[in-house]
Amino acid sequence: MNIAIAQMGPAVGKVEENLSKHLELLKKAKDMGAEVVIFPELALTGYELYDLVPDVAIKEGHPIMEKLKEASRILPFFTGFVLEEDDLFFNAAGFFREGKLVHIHRKVFLPNYSMFEEKRFFAEGDRFRAFYDGKLGRVGILICYDYLHPSSSYVYFLQKVDLLVVLSASPARGYPQDGFPSIAMWENMSKVVSKHFTVYVAYANRVGFDGGMAFGGGSHAYSPTGEEILRLKDLEEDLGIFTYERKELRRARVLFPALRDERPRVIYREIRRILNED
Amino acid sequence: MRINPEIVEKLAVNFIRTELSRIGMRKGIVGLSGGLDSTTVLYLLTRAVGPENAVAVIMPHRVSSPSSVEDAMDVVKTLGVKHYLVDITPMVEAYFEKMPTDNKVLRGNKMARERMSILYDISAREGGLVIGTSNKSEILLGYGTIFGDLASAINPIGDLYKTQVRVLAKHLGVPEKILRKKPSADLWVGQTDEGELGITYEEADRILYELVDLRKPVEEVERSYGKEKVRGILDKIYKNHFKRLPPQILKISTRTVGRDFLYSRDVLT
Numbered sequence: 001m002n003i004a005i006a007q008m009g010p011a012v013g014k015v016e017e018n019l020s021k022h023l024e025l026l027k028k029a030k031d032m033g034a035e036v037v038i039f040p041e042l043a044l045t046g047y048e049l050y051d052l053v054p055d056v057a058i059k060e061g062h063p064i065m066e067k068l069k070e071a072s073r074i075l076p077f078f079t080g081f082v083l084e085e086d087d088l089f090f091n092a093a094g095f096f097r098e099g100k101l102v103h104i105h106r107k108v109f110l111p112n113y114s115m116f117e118e119k120r121f122f123a124e125g126d127r128f129r130a131f132y133d134g135k136l137g138r139v140g141i142l143i144c145y146d147y148l149h150p151s152s153s154y155v156y157f158l159q160k161v162d163l164l165v166v167l168s169a170s171p172a173r174g175y176p177q178d179g180f181p182s183i184a185m186w187e188n189m190s191k192v193v194s195k196h197f198t199v200y201v202a203y204a205n206r207v208g209f210d211g212g213m214a215f216g217g218g219s220h221a222y223s224p225t226g227e228e229i230l231r232l233k234d235l236e237e238d239l240g241i242f243t244y245e246r247k248e249l250r251r252a253r254v255l256f257p258a259l260r261d262e263r264p265r266v267i268y269r270e271i272r273r274i275l276n277e278d
Numbered sequence: 279m280r281i282n283p284e285i286v287e288k289l290a291v292n293f294i295r296t297e298l299s300r301i302g303m304r305k306g307i308v309g310l311s312g313g314l315d316s317t318t319v320l321y322l323l324t325r326a327v328g329p330e331n332a333v334a335v336i337m338p339h340r341v342s343s344p345s346s347v348e349d350a351m352d353v354v355k356t357l358g359v360k361h362y363l364v365d366i367t368p369m370v371e372a373y374f375e376k377m378p379t380d381n382k383v384l385r386g387n388k389m390a391r392e393r394m395s396i397l398y399d400i401s402a403r404e405g406g407l408v409i410g411t412s413n414k415s416e417i418l419l420g421y422g423t424i425f426g427d428l429a430s431a432i433n434p435i436g437d438l439y440k441t442q443v444r445v446l447a448k449h450l451g452v453p454e455k456i457l458r459k460k461p462s463a464d465l466w467v468g469q470t471d472e473g474e475l476g477i478t479y480e481e482a483d484r485i486l487y488e489l490v491d492l493r494k495p496v497e498e499v500e501r502s503y504g505k506e507k508v509r510g511i512l513d514k515i516y517k518n519h520f521k522r523l524p525p526q527i528l529k530i531s532t533r534t535v536g537r538d539f540l541y542s543r544d545v546l547t
Contacts, residue, residue: 011300012542048542175442176285209296211543212432214289235289 001135001244004034005219007232009208012046015056015064019044019071025239026074034241036136039079040206040219041144041169042091044068048210049082053121057084065101072096076135078204080143080167088123093141093167095131103131105141109149115171115213116145128152130159137162137246144168147189147203157197158264162249164193168205172216172235179234183218187228195226198252198259200244202230207237224252279487281442283449287322290434290446294326297432298407300547305406309397309427310334310361311464312349314456315435316411318443321450322434323409324357332359333404337393340367342464349456356453362400366392386465390426398429407431415440415479418486419511420518421471427463428521439483475514477507485511 006025010018022039029037041047044064045056058065058081068079076097083092083104091107106125110118130140140156140163147153147166156164174181186203194201200223207217214235221230221242230242253259294306306323310316324332334357336350347363354361370385370392379385401408410430412422414437422428435443440461447457461471461479472478485503488494489512500508520526524536533539 011547012544013546046542046544048544050540050542052541052545172289175279176282176289177280178282179285209293209544212293214293234285235292 001036002034002241003202003221003244004029004032004037004239004241005202005204005221005230005232006037006039006043007205007207007217007219007236007238007240008039008043009206009215009237010040010043010046011208012048012210013052013056015045018046019064019067022068022077022079023071023074026071026077029239029241030075032239032241034075037075037077038165038202038204039077039167040204041080041093041167042082043079043167043206044081046210047169047206047215048213050117050121053082053089054084057082057089059084060101068094068096069099069101073099078141078165078167080169082122089121090125091118091122091143092125093143093165095133095139095141095165097133102133103129103139103141105129105143107143107146108152109145111145115173118145128155128159130156130161136244137249139163139165142166144170147186147193150189150193153193153197153199157199157259158262160259161199162246163200163202163244164197166190166201166203168203168219170205170216171213179218180216183216183234186218187220190220190222191226191228194222194224195256196258198224198249198256200224200249202242207235224249225255279439279442279483279491281438281445283446286438286446287325287449290322291326293434294323294409294432298327300544301407301431303406305331305333305404306409307333307335307397307401307404307406308409308411309393310336310350310353312336312346312353312456313459313464314440314447314452314461315413315443317349317353317452317456318447318450319409319411319435320353320357320359321447321452324359325450329358330360331406332357333400333406334359334361335393335397335400336361336363337366337396338363339365339370339389341466343462343467346464349453349459352453353456364396366396382466382469386463386469387423387426389465390423390463394426394429401431409434410436412436413440413443414438415483415486416471417522418490419475419482419514420521421463421475421514422521424521439486440479441483476510481507482511486515489515 080093083090093105095103108125112119138161140161172180190201202221204219206215218234219232232238308320338347397408408430410433488499
């Protein structure tokens, strides 16, 4: 199974233009032999939306939503968009396949510090639900800051996911030495999560500039034994493919039976105790 | 506060290119003094858009040090960029004939705003953007003229301290004599930044870095550098904050520009 990561830079608020970019990259990835494509967080809308959030939101029946579904006839794909539901707006990611929106994840951890103001503009998601796909196995979707909380990956781990898909819009920051420290931070997380939860991790970060913020790129994939199997360029548009193999998952889990040895009931009891203490 | 100048160069070049093409322009305009910051920016601009689309504007006043113009002209020749040489003495002095003053700061501010006015005029003639040359040290200390040298469309070095700009400049191949020059706004004879600020950039940048970037507690920074110096810097930071913001607008409606009418600088471009 060949999975592509499309490290692109959407334009703020220009949904039609970003949609065309999706189509172009889906075709390009297909020509390269990809069978699934992963786009970054808010790839349909751009990141620094502020008051544009309601203007670019889509829901079932919206013409843009229909065009996205149609696009998945080229190749199945994951992408990020603003989802409108009951007049609430979510930073969301969807998996589209064969003309359908198969699964939606709403970002649970909205960053609201430093350059981030997501809680001001988005409603919070409240679930991490894995879904099953015939070709990809069990999949969990995370959006950017979700992934920096290891508890999110853990919840998917307990649902026996095979593939964690992370969509990200992470600005490059920190005075660069070998590279930007913010890019290394995501790699460190993927090294640990992939190996210790014995899953494939695919991390798709965007590039380009919003309001002077440069997004870092450095998208990557890690195998379930914790090996880097794809690393895209820092700070530039890029497109690359990694191979996802069922047998690698099995091999990793034979070598390191993390899931078998996990004791979620103990964890559950302890969390319940901690929460009941106040 | 070390930087990798190779990565910073690449990012800055990409930034200039992206922002220009977003607005549908090819050219960048830099006010070139012959000092470190403007020379560095002109080098970046030239790498981003090529010498044919980089425009340098040299704007001496009769009090400017003669070596400034010479150094600026050398840079223009080395890079092969288009340049304008506009002596601002007649317009500035025409004003002060009507409004005489000996106040050096008033005279300096007028000169800085005259230069801004010329830069924006030339940017419209050329169809380009004014590229800013203020560094992070100046911006934080408020060492600049509002609507003067602080005015620009985009600024590729505004998040780099003076000492970091020097590292970047060296990497870009900026001539040694410019690297070694004493930083100066060159608004009156004998003026130097460090003389006016009362502190060296080496030390000011360390203090700013610890306060602003590392967010160390003030008391801790004071223990390392002395209470007076740190207090002096904090005073400058807060006293000059207005220079970093658009004007304060009285809130009357529910959506006020700058407060709750929020869009990215890049919205729909």
